Amino acid sequence: MNGLGFSSRPLSLSPQFFTNLPMEHLFREGVNASHFNRHKLGRTLDQCADFGCESLFSLVSHQACELEAVDCTFKSLDTTSHSLTGDYAVHSDEDSDEHVIHITHGYSKADRPYLKQVVQEMIVSQDGGIPLACENWDGNTADTKVFKDRAKALVEMLKNTKQPSYLVADCKLYHKENAEFLSQLTFITLLPSTIKLENTHITQALAAQQWQKIDDNYQYTVNHLEHMEIPQRWINAG
Structure with missing residues (x-):
């Protein structure tokens, strides 16, 4: 949101944010503030949603790590919960969308079980703590499910690379439901x-x-x- 300019104002005002900024240094020659109009931003955000925000984040992050020579040999995985206030309606299956995160009660790592929450998963490099992947989950999602899905995804990713990779996580990673994927990874855990x-x-x-x-x-x-x-x-x- 900050990258779009005014984080708390309409997208239609984004060109004003970029008016006095050195666009040729931030982007490239030929890019000007008027290109950041609400129509262009709206179409771009739709394309990001169709592609998958988490997938796009990972691609950009890994490219940045390659350019800056960040060592991604060791990857640390963990989750946290974010408590939210307010009234959140429950959507029916007919109105649901695959990208919708259900804000609901679950195990609160913030010790506020009376509030609804979302669960956030993040995997970072040991070198500098650079976020490599980030995904949000329903508020009642168990860590074992999150870690299982991430281990499965890492197995698929490592099929296309010859570089060594080690997954570091807490004891929720070590579960019999994850054994199928852990057997194909090199991991460090409690x-x-x-x-x-x-x-x-x-x-x-x-x-x-x-x-x-x-x-x-x-x-x-x-x-x-x-x-x-x-x-x-x-x-x-x-």
Whole structure:
């Protein structure tokens, strides 16, 4: 919205915003303020919606990272919830649109469960924290579904590239419903405390006292195993 000029005023006033700006530096020679009229902007926004705003964002972001030599080897994935106030009507299936996000009650990460919300997913580069992908979800969407869909999308994307890529996320990534896609990715995550095998390895490590010392405060053990039919390396730290 800020890129269009006046973020809180009608699109018809956008040419006024660009009137005194160096258009040849911001865009290219031959571009002038009058090109940013409401008709051109309206058609462009329609095309963005048809193409998919999230897909367009990813394409622009990855191109920018290539131009600026941003290292995208490690990608960090997480979600957050945005609480909203006001009355939001529920649309019927006949009136719904595939791009509509349903603002509704869900698990509130902002500790405001009495408010309706939307869930936002973002994946960023470890190098500089550059947003690589962003998608909004219904307010009651579970993290496991978000992470599963993102893992599936990353598998498809990596088919067309030879560069190594590592997905970093919290324990919601490590779920049996994601195993099909995790087996095709290289990932780093926390293990859910509900996994009995993890507790078994920790108990065995404590009993054997076979820890690798890092310093006076930290130590770890490493276990190579197969879980969910995926060869893995588990590191227990204490």
